[in-house]
Amino acid sequence: MQQNSTHLVLGASGQIGSVLTTELRKKYGSSAVIASDIKAPKKESSQMGLFVQIDATSYDALLNVVKSYNVSTVYLMAAMLSATAENHPSKAWDLNMSSLFNVLNLAKDGFIKHVFWPSSIAVFGPSSPKINVPQLTIMEPTTVYGISKLSGERWCAYYNKKYGIDVRSLRFPGLIGWQSSPGGGTTDYAVDIFHKAVAHQPFECFLAKNTALPMMYMDDAIRAVIELMESDSKKIKVRSSYNLGALSFTPKTLYQSLLPLFPNFEINYAPDFRQEIAESWPQSIDDSSARNDWGWQPQFDLKLMVEDMCSNLRNK
Numbered sequence: 001m002q003q004n005s006t007h008l009v010l011g012a013s014g015q016i017g018s019v020l021t022t023e024l025r026k027k028y029g030s031s032a033v034i035a036s037d038i039k040a041p042k043k044e045s046s047q048m049g050l051f052v053q054i055d056a057t058s059y060d061a062l063l064n065v066v067k068s069y070n071v072s073t074v075y076l077m078a079a080m081l082s083a084t085a086e087n088h089p090s091k092a093w094d095l096n097m098s099s100l101f102n103v104l105n106l107a108k109d110g111f112i113k114h115v116f117w118p119s120s121i122a123v124f125g126p127s128s129p130k131i132n133v134p135q136l137t138i139m140e141p142t143t144v145y146g147i148s149k150l151s152g153e154r155w156c157a158y159y160n161k162k163y164g165i166d167v168r169s170l171r172f173p174g175l176i177g178w179q180s181s182p183g184g185g186t187t188d189y190a191v192d193i194f195h196k197a198v199a200h201q202p203f204e205c206f207l208a209k210n211t212a213l214p215m216m217y218m219d220d221a222i223r224a225v226i227e228l229m230e231s232d233s234k235k236i237k238v239r240s241s242y243n244l245g246a247l248s249f250t251p252k253t254l255y256q257s258l259l260p261l262f263p264n265f266e267i268n269y270a271p272d273f274r275q276e277i278a279e280s281w282p283q284s285i286d287d288s289s290a291r292n293d294w295g296w297q298p299q300f301d302l303k304l305m306v307e308d309m310c311s312n313l314r315n316k
């Protein structure tokens, strides 16, 4: 179903959107993938393929692009992440929810056929189980971002049940990649630490050393999106969002795994408001529904991820 589609990535200049756009172009061809963002792209990425500058909170702007380019699949990657959202609650709610409603309504109104929307481990809260948090459990998120993601999940399930919309979603853990910079997340320390190590600079960590969180290498995350979207619709039994697991580690473990490559690397811990957000989230994920329904299997363990990150960042 995906081969003859035109794909539109909203938030294509962001951490996940930029890598996803590149992979989709490799897979389906440059002319089959339209990148879009509210911000103009950097020069290099604009040369790779078609880019349109649009605000995902405007239904009319989206409709215009969808009609002009005959788009059938939309990946809604535009969002305000957990730490930034705590500082801009109503703006975060507005962006995260209105963009989702716009895309779901484009599908309901018959203009597009398939939707991917990322949820997050932020849907869980302090009352959820910490270890191997199950697909279905108590969910009482305490962050604006988490509340918007949990509400979004319920709306995805509603649009699927009520209108038959083919919307698919993954609850992403913290994502780590060399290709793009993250912005405003609680898990972002796990990206920043690599940049400092490779630059031979000391690292100040905004989380405490023993704060375990679920994480994933970007290559695995992008592969998960593509595999989920290419799966036969009958296999997709969860229409809210799938738990997705790969790694779980603390800042201390990540630091220790960098030491063999950078023996003089120094870290100090200065936890800030993000510590409380991290403590409200689970430490590890039970992703058996994703594994059983559509065959999810992560490929990168901590060692592989550290080696790949460092060699790519060094070459960059």
Ligand code: AKB
Residues within 6 Å of the ligand: 081, 082, 083, 119, 120, 121, 122, 145, 172, 173, 174, 175, 184, 185, 186, 187, 188
């Ligand atoms: C964040 O830290 O806000 C994100 C997420 C876990 O969704 N990376």
